[in-house]
Amino acid sequence: MTxxxxxxxxxxxxxxxxxxxxxxxxxxRSGSVCAxxxxxxxxxxxxxxxxxxxxxxxxxxxxxxxxxxxSQADKVRARIGVTGQTATMDELLTGHENLxxxxxxxxxxxxxxxxxxxxxxxxxxxxxxxxxxxxxxSGGMRRRLDLAASLIAEPEVLxxxxxxxxxxxxxxxxxxxxxxxxxxxxxxxxxxxxxLDEADQLADTIVVIDRGLVVAQGTPEQLKASIGRxxxxxxxxxxxxxxxxxxxxxxxDQAEIHGLSVRTPASNGLATLSAVVTQLERMxxxxxxxxxxxxxxxxxxxxxxxxxxxxxxxxxATGKDG
Amino acid sequence: xxxxxxAPAASWLPWSVVDAYTATSRYLRRGMRQPDVIFGSxxxxxxxxxxxxxxxxGSIKIPGGNYRSYLMPGLFAQAILxxxxxxxxxxxxxxxxxxxxxxxxxxxxxxxxxxGRAVSALLLGIPAMVVMILxxxxxxxxPTGGLGNAALAFGLYELFGxxxxxxxxxxxxxxxxxxxADVIMGIPTFLLGFxxxxxxxxxxxxxxxxxxxxxxxxxxxxxAGRQLFGNSIGPPPSGVWSLDHPVVTTIGLAxxxxxxxxxxxxxxxxRTSR
Numbered sequence: 001m002t003x004x005x006x007x008x009x010x011x012x013x014x015x016x017x018x019x020x021x022x023x024x025x026x027x028x029r030s031g032s033v034c035a036x037x038x039x040x041x042x043x044x045x046x047x048x049x050x051x052x053x054x055x056x057x058x059x060x061x062x063x064x065x066x067x068x069x070x071s072q073a074d075k076v077r078a079r080i081g082v083t084g085q086t087a088t089m090d091e092l093l094t095g096h097e098n099l100x101x102x103x104x105x106x107x108x109x110x111x112x113x114x115x116x117x118x119x120x121x122x123x124x125x126x127x128x129x130x131x132x133x134x135x136x137x138s139g140g141m142r143r144r145l146d147l148a149a150s151l152i153a154e155p156e157v158l159x160x161x162x163x164x165x166x167x168x169x170x171x172x173x174x175x176x177x178x179x180x181x182x183x184x185x186x187x188x189x190x191x192x193x194x195x196l197d198e199a200d201q202l203a204d205t206i207v208v209i210d211r212g213l214v215v216a217q218g219t220p221e222q223l224k225a226s227i228g229r230x231x232x233x234x235x236x237x238x239x240x241x242x243x244x245x246x247x248x249x250x251x252x253d254q255a256e257i258h259g260l261s262v263r264t265p266a267s268n269g270l271a272t273l274s275a276v277v278t279q280l281e282r283m284x285x286x287x288x289x290x291x292x293x294x295x296x297x298x299x300x301x302x303x304x305x306x307x308x309x310x311x312x313x314x315x316x317a318t319g320k321d322g
Numbered sequence: 323x324x325x326x327x328x329a330p331a332a333s334w335l336p337w338s339v340v341d342a343y344t345a346t347s348r349y350l351r352r353g354m355r356q357p358d359v360i361f362g363s364x365x366x367x368x369x370x371x372x373x374x375x376x377x378x379x380g381s382i383k384i385p386g387g388n389y390r391s392y393l394m395p396g397l398f399a400q401a402i403l404x405x406x407x408x409x410x411x412x413x414x415x416x417x418x419x420x421x422x423x424x425x426x427x428x429x430x431x432x433x434x435x436x437x438g439r440a441v442s443a444l445l446l447g448i449p450a451m452v453v454m455i456l457x458x459x460x461x462x463x464x465p466t467g468g469l470g471n472a473a474l475a476f477g478l479y480e481l482f483g484x485x486x487x488x489x490x491x492x493x494x495x496x497x498x499x500x501x502x503a504d505v506i507m508g509i510p511t512f513l514l515g516f517x518x519x520x521x522x523x524x525x526x527x528x529x530x531x532x533x534x535x536x537x538x539x540x541x542x543x544x545x546a547g548r549q550l551f552g553n554s555i556g557p558p559p560s561g562v563w564s565l566d567h568p569v570v571t572t573i574g575l576a577x578x579x580x581x582x583x584x585x586x587x588x589x590x591x592x593r594t595s596r
Contacts, residue, residue, distance in 0.1 A: 052427045078330075078429040086420030090348070092355040104344045105428045109331030133355070149424070153330075 004063075005030040005157050005188035006051065011060035012212075013046055020046040021057070022212035028190055028205070033183050035203035036192040037301070043212040044192035045085065048161045051190070052082045065156045078106075081150030081158045085165065087142045088149070091135035095126055095145050098134060099152055106153035113152070120148035124178060140171030147178060151187075158182065160191040164198060176201060196298055208304055216304040223300045230269060230294045232276050235261045237288040250279055266292060338431035345430075345438025346445075353446040359408070360449065367401045367454040374521060375461050382522060387555040394463040395475070395547030396520030399540055401454050402447070402479050403515050406486035407507050409443045413494030414503035422591075432592035436491055436584070443487045444480065451479070467552035475550035478572050482543050485576040486511075488583040495590045514540050525559065536562045542571040 006028040013021040021043045028034040036044045049055035051064055053073040062069045065079040089098045096117050103113025121130045124144040129137060137145065143163065150158060163179065164172045179202055183189060193199055199206050200220050208216040208223075216223055234247050239260060247262045248255045255264040266272040273292050280287055333340055353359070374397065375390045384392050413436075416422050425435055465472040490507055497503035517535050518524070524535035535541060536559060546568035548554045558565035565571075 054423060054426055074429060077427055080427065082424065082427040084420050084423055086423075088420040088424035090352060090421065092352045093348070097351065101344060101348050102424075102428065105341060105425070105430045105434075107330040107333070107337060107340075107429065109333075112331060 003030050004028060005032075005065060006034070006190055007061075007063045008047070008051070009061040011047065011050060011062055012058045013050060013055065014058055019212050021050075024060075024209060024212065024214055026207045026214060026217055028188060030188055031186045032204040033179075033189040033191070033202055035199035035206045036190065036209060037194070037196065037199045037206050038192075038209040039194055039305075042209050044209060045161055047209070048082075048084075048159050048190070048192055052080060052159050053077055078153075079156045081153070081155035083143075083146045083150045083158075083160045083163060085161045087146060089134045089137075089142060089145050092133060094131050094133055095121060095137070095141075096130040098145065099149055102149045103152045108153060116152050120151060123181070124148045125174075138171075140167055140174060143167060143171070143175060144178060147175070151182070155187065157188045157190070160189065162192055162194070164193070164195070172198075196301055208301065210305040216300065223304075224295045226300070230266045230292050231263045232266045232273050233261050233263050233289075233291055233293050234276065234280065234287065235289040237286050243285055246283065246285065247280070250283065251276065260288070263293070338433060341430040341434035342437040342441070345434045346441045347438075349438050349442035350445060353442060360446075363405065363408070363447070363450045364453045366404070367397065367450060368457055370397050370400060371454075371457045371461060378521075384523065384555055387553075388462065390461050391463050391553045392548070392555055393521065394458040394461075395551055395553055396518075396544045397458070398451070398454060398476075398479055398547060399482070399543045400515050400520055401450060402483040403486055403511050403540065405443070405447045405450065405483060406490035407504065407511060409439065409487050409490035410494040410497070410503040410507040411500045412443075413439055413491050414497045414500040417495065418499060426592070433588045436495075436587045436591050439491055440484065440487050440584075443490075444484050447480075447483060451476070463553070465551040465553075467550050471550040471552075474569075475547045478543060478546055478550075478569065481576045482539075482572055485579040485583075488580050488587065491587050492583050492590075495587055514538055519544055523555075537564060539564070539571070539575050541565060542568045542575075546572050 004027040006026075008027070009025050011021050011024045012019075024043065024047060026034070036047060038044050046055065050057050051062055051069055053069055053076055056070065064076045067075040067079070069076050089095075090101075093101070096114075099117035099120060100110075100113045103116050104110060106113075108116060118130075121127050124147065126141060126145060126148070129141060134142065134145065147160070147163065150160075160179070164175050167175060176198070179189070179191075183202075189202075191198075191202065203220065205219055206217065206223060207214055216226070218226070232251070234251070236243055236247070237260075244257050244260075244262060248257060251262055251264040255262050270292065273290070277290055280290065371394075374393055379389045379393065382389055416439075422435070465475075467475075493507045494500075494503045497506055517531060518538045518540040519535060520540060524532045524541070527535055542564040545554075545558050545565050549568065558568075563571075
């Protein structure tokens, strides 16, 4: 057995004329968090549905927790937890009843199911709502209950399809906190997201997919580094063209002026920054701020997908992946 | 690999049976949380008793008998048949929501959810049947064929209902939406329910309708009910095998329907790709 909890090789799947997955390969190390990042319709949900035994593939191989998702679906199902995009909890049952039934379906037995339900409700801050019908839950509470349900049998691998899409910022933060707690316990997590900051915050590795193809993968740092080095940015307190020109002269050929700031690539990172600070002090110019700016994942994303941010990748959206 | 702290329990029953039981209890609990639905399922049979027993019934003459006694075994069948409608709508709603996707990723038997639906629908129909019987007794219907025969008759109604529920599940699984399921299920149940001997004697219908009404499985069920309850107004038309042997017809047909439709539903439900 390898140390990969998820291993995907050349997976392809079409729906009629729509090629949802063209050729996707990636691995997720056991105990790590991987984010499948892409815009709506990139193929994220199709990949998750195949890995969670809900959908067949046209070609390629996929293993989860050491078992083939096509020929050993039952073994895979016994080892995974899944939280999809749509709420899967029964509105006419209470939070506790929902969790208990999922536990019984996971063959934990009635007593263990009830115990696990209590534990998870406590962990996800739903104790006060445990005997309330789910139809009276807020959106954030439903997502947390859904997440709790996928954890009831302590799965080895957890799949989260856009866990925070459509949530308000506070609920999103709460969800992130809950997810970090899981990761600390060593669960392998594959999450899909269209939010770059979410991938950056939560994931050890990021697989960027676009139009059914993997266009980049690596750690958030590797992805940023592959796009460019950090920049030194010097910002002046007010618009003084002469002062800006002097700073640009100091920073060298590649320096550019943007409004009140001057930017230049920091070829040596922090060393470049401290050299710049020393020289600025010597010149005695009034300076508002000096800092090191790292390339954002937004830049990475628009570079690797070859199109800019027209779909509002970073803005919270409620759209669904096709 | 990480140690699993929550170990699966042991069971002396096969897991497929336990899963079906869990699914049934889930649907039962759901069903009992919908008082409006329960109220409707009880109210509609009462309306039928009033409507056909008194509004239309006053103008319907049957030779040598009390129309309301003749009508009641028909209305029991009608209530059973119409009950299968809500199953079709319910399962179509399930399929269009995320619930079924979650169930499919759980290590449960492929048959559990559909069996749970069918069994719970059968059990949830019982309160309406009890109200119906009380109503029938209130308007003067009396089973005069003995307790054993009456019990057999209700057994036949429930068996017929179980077969109808499976047909409802099939429609719910094949329909593209819950509204579609409602329509697809509604039209045949309406035709089967009315072009039969439920309300009137088919002898007075035009020939082409009479053939349909006589061979309609509803007519066999109602004939069996009338004979077992002792509410018959005369021998059934001869030459129609299903009416000459109504009990055998009902049992046989129900078994055949369940034997064919239930496995098909399980396959359809567990299909991986959609």
